[in-house]
Amino acid sequence: MKFQFTSKSLYAPGLPGMILSYVLLGSWTFVVLFPLYWMVVTSFKLPIQVDSGPFYIPFVDFEPSLHAWQYILVGDLANDTRRNFINTVVVATTSTCIAMLLGSAAAYGLTRFNYRPKLGMVLAFILCVLLVIVLWRVGVPLSLGILLALVLFVIVLLTIGKSFRRALGNSDIAFWMVSQRILPPIAVVIPIYIMFQLIGLLDTWPALIITYVAANLPIVIWLMRDYFMTIPIELEESAAIDGASRYRTFTSVVLPLSVPGFVATFLFVLVFAWNEYLFALFLTNANAQTLPVTIAAQNATRGPQWWYMSVLVLVMIAPVIGMAIMLERYMAKGLLVGAVKG
Amino acid sequence: MSTAIPSRSVNSIAIAGARKGTRRDSLTRASFVLPAVLIILLLSIFPLLISLFVSVTRLQFVPGGFELLFVGFNNYYKLLFGIDQGRFLGKFGTPDALGWLVLGVIALGLVYWVGRAVRRGRVTVVGLVGRIVLAVFLMSIALLTVSTMSAGGRPGTLWVTLFYVYVGISIQYLLGLGLAYLCAQHIPGRRFFRVIFLLPMMITPVGVAYMFRMVVDTNKGPFYPVWAALGMENVSWVSNPWSARAAILVSDIWQWTPFMFIVLLAALESLPVEPLEAAVVDGATRWQIFRHITLPALLPVSTTLILIRMVEAFKIIDLPNIMTAGGPGTATESMTLEGFYIWRALDIGGSAAIAYLLLFIVTLLATAYANLVRNQVAVQY
Numbered sequence: 001m002k003f004q005f006t007s008k009s010l011y012a013p014g015l016p017g018m019i020l021s022y023v024l025l026g027s028w029t030f031v032v033l034f035p036l037y038w039m040v041v042t043s044f045k046l047p048i049q050v051d052s053g054p055f056y057i058p059f060v061d062f063e064p065s066l067h068a069w070q071y072i073l074v075g076d077l078a079n080d081t082r083r084n085f086i087n088t089v090v091v092a093t094t095s096t097c098i099a100m101l102l103g104s105a106a107a108y109g110l111t112r113f114n115y116r117p118k119l120g121m122v123l124a125f126i127l128c129v130l131l132v133i134v135l136w137r138v139g140v141p142l143s144l145g146i147l148l149a150l151v152l153f154v155i156v157l158l159t160i161g162k163s164f165r166r167a168l169g170n171s172d173i174a175f176w177m178v179s180q181r182i183l184p185p186i187a188v189v190i191p192i193y194i195m196f197q198l199i200g201l202l203d204t205w206p207a208l209i210i211t212y213v214a215a216n217l218p219i220v221i222w223l224m225r226d227y228f229m230t231i232p233i234e235l236e237e238s239a240a241i242d243g244a245s246r247y248r249t250f251t252s253v254v255l256p257l258s259v260p261g262f263v264a265t266f267l268f269v270l271v272f273a274w275n276e277y278l279f280a281l282f283l284t285n286a287n288a289q290t291l292p293v294t295i296a297a298q299n300a301t302r303g304p305q306w307w308y309m310s311v312l313v314l315v316m317i318a319p320v321i322g323m324a325i326m327l328e329r330y331m332a333k334g335l336l337v338g339a340v341k342g
Numbered sequence: 343m344s345t346a347i348p349s350r351s352v353n354s355i356a357i358a359g360a361r362k363g364t365r366r367d368s369l370t371r372a373s374f375v376l377p378a379v380l381i382i383l384l385l386s387i388f389p390l391l392i393s394l395f396v397s398v399t400r401l402q403f404v405p406g407g408f409e410l411l412f413v414g415f416n417n418y419y420k421l422l423f424g425i426d427q428g429r430f431l432g433k434f435g436t437p438d439a440l441g442w443l444v445l446g447v448i449a450l451g452l453v454y455w456v457g458r459a460v461r462r463g464r465v466t467v468v469g470l471v472g473r474i475v476l477a478v479f480l481m482s483i484a485l486l487t488v489s490t491m492s493a494g495g496r497p498g499t500l501w502v503t504l505f506y507v508y509v510g511i512s513i514q515y516l517l518g519l520g521l522a523y524l525c526a527q528h529i530p531g532r533r534f535f536r537v538i539f540l541l542p543m544m545i546t547p548v549g550v551a552y553m554f555r556m557v558v559d560t561n562k563g564p565f566y567p568v569w570a571a572l573g574m575e576n577v578s579w580v581s582n583p584w585s586a587r588a589a590i591l592v593s594d595i596w597q598w599t600p601f602m603f604i605v606l607l608a609a610l611e612s613l614p615v616e617p618l619e620a621a622v623v624d625g626a627t628r629w630q631i632f633r634h635i636t637l638p639a640l641l642p643v644s645t646t647l648i649l650i651r652m653v654e655a656f657k658i659i660d661l662p663n664i665m666t667a668g669g670p671g672t673a674t675e676s677m678t679l680e681g682f683y684i685w686r687a688l689d690i691g692g693s694a695a696i697a698y699l700l701l702f703i704v705t706l707l708a709t710a711y712a713n714l715v716r717n718q719v720a721v722q723y
Contacts, residue, residue, distance in 0.1 A: 017527075018529060021524050021527060021529055022529070024520075024521075024524055025521070025524055025525070025535050028517075028521055028539065029535065029538050029539075031596070032538055032539060032541060032542055032596075033538065034557070034564075035553045035554065035556075035557050035596070036541070036553070038553070038556060038557055038564055039553050039556065042556060050562060051562060053561075053562060053566055054562065054563060054564045054565075054566045054567075056564065102377045102378045102381065103378060105374045105375070105377070105378070106374060106375045106377070106378035106379070108374060109371060109374030109375040110375065113371040113374070115371070115372075115375065129383075129388065173375065173379075177378065177379075177382060180382055180386045181653060181654075182653050182701075182704055182705055182708055183386055183390065183701065184656060184657050184677075184678060184697060184700045184701055184704060185657060185678075186657075186659075186677075186678045186681040186682065186693070186696070186697045186700065187389075187390060187393055187694075187697035187698060187700065187701045188385070188386060188389035188390055188393060188697075189389075190389075190392075190393060190396060190685065190690060190693065190694060190697075191388070191389035191390075191392035191393050191396070192385060192389050194392070195389070210381070210385065211385060213381060214381050214382060214384070214385035214386060215385075217378050217381060217382060218382075221378065245370075246367075246370050246371070246374075247370075250374075271543070271544055274546070275545075275546035275547060275548075277546070277547065277548055277659065277660045278657075278659055278660075278678070278682075281682075291546070292546050292547075292548045292549075292660070295546070295548045295549060295552065296548045296660070296663070296664055304552075304555070306552075306556055306562075309552050310552075310556075313545075313546070313548075313549035313552060313553065316546060316549060317544065317545045317546065317549060320544045320545075321541060321544050321545075323544075324537075324540055324541065324543075324544045325537050325540075328536065328537050328540055328604075331540070331604060332536075332604040332605065332607060332608035333608055335604065335605050335608070336605055336608035336609055336612065336643070
């Protein structure tokens, strides 16, 4: 690895370096693409061609067949595939949009305003919610319990609310929100399951959407907060002087300026929601099942039928891969801001 | 706690200064954060509290439904000392002389590390307690590693999870850094490489798991000729604990190296050129430039990247579930997967207990890492 730097182009390697670089990059390209290629090829094979050993090149080694694609897309499984694909699309995009909206609003608030929630009030709020749960457990109707707790909370707020001294700052709030990403999903999935069962939302879109929004909010807040910090505040000040409301300033001054960060975060969160497996596994069974669960279930029900599986996986990854190729530039830059500042 | 994830003072100049104080305005400001706060409270904090409750109970079926019977710390006891110990912590062997030597060295090192912090006298009470907890934890992990690796021992899900996380992340980081460095050069076609290298990250882990099951199959997979030449065409890699773990590790590396790669590449490209030029003028070799200029400049980004991956990697479930179903035996089970299997066996309390142990470990390691490594780096550079 001996390269000669010239001050003209610092990063341009000499010929041996160039060859070495291409060899290394080429081998990793092979590592990345070969499994994908193998999956594409497998999806065009007949069962007998898969079972009788490896065949590598269609039309040369073996005669490709569309039977698996037909079975998944128009044949017996078509309804299942279509339903689960729609589920995935709806759940992933809706939850991502909501998470982006709420998350960037929160991130904006945390970079531009000072919040001083009183520690005492936070505790009072948590106690009130616990009160609701306790009341509900001992048999008081839920609506009555919530009403009671709400009244109690307002009384506390109006009477002794002023006398609390210890307050939390913005960085505490931000830290608390971002640290929620540390939570392993397995630690919260059982109560969430019970909760959705109680309110009858198990195996529906809203259950998954709400869960994904909560799971992805921390990432959005974290990345967008760092992005908003890089935007000069003067523009907003002049918008405020011109009489724009806070919402107006946010939507028509700040958001347009943060498109690159927004796109990167959107893509990142979308991929997480699109591929999410654990929550979907617990919270759905048939109607709202998403594709990762469908694909995973192939194993249990039919044994490894590689040809069908390949088709399903390809159908599932095609949209995100397309998006990734289009938005690659944004993605790297947007994530970098988060990592440098984060 | 507020020190772990970077805390910065907010731009308090804010436009707020102009029209501060009205009740209506404070409501407007609150409306920016409240929805997010409420959703996180509802779906993270309260479930967490309920989970804590569930973890000290046992599910019992009674006529007309079920009830949760309070059993105290039984579920935790079962995992750490009781009947599930072999699965969770592993089976302990007897360490040989070398094993004891390694343990002794590690113990001395940890004592020295805590002692040094005390002697310097700049450590707070919380910092000291944190260091001691971390030292005790690391010592237990070392003990666990040595005794389960010794003759007659077998690692449990806790150790296997740590193995996936730390070995995986190290390799992903080194590969990502190397590839990013190569791609940062001005060579034709680098745009092609960066798009290709990004792809694995987009693919659902479930899909990755199936793909690798196909590819590493010794009998029908693409490398059959290689295996056949080695006389291994009928060997199933899932039947051996270490080859099964290796297969899962390889899939994980394949999937997550891109994440390291794209961020490190973007970081490399945004480095200022002047120090490099100065170094070239002074006659530094390429390695010296990398070692003394590029690498230090990448440190802050690197530590954050590793933190993100660390937090995410502990959640691994899809790959072992699909590739090996945790087998052979429980050799490739991660903690999350064990929690899922136990839940499926209707031991909800046990599952919640595992989840809580996992939460404790992740929080401890992530907080320690953020405070001890990341903040040091941030101070230094």
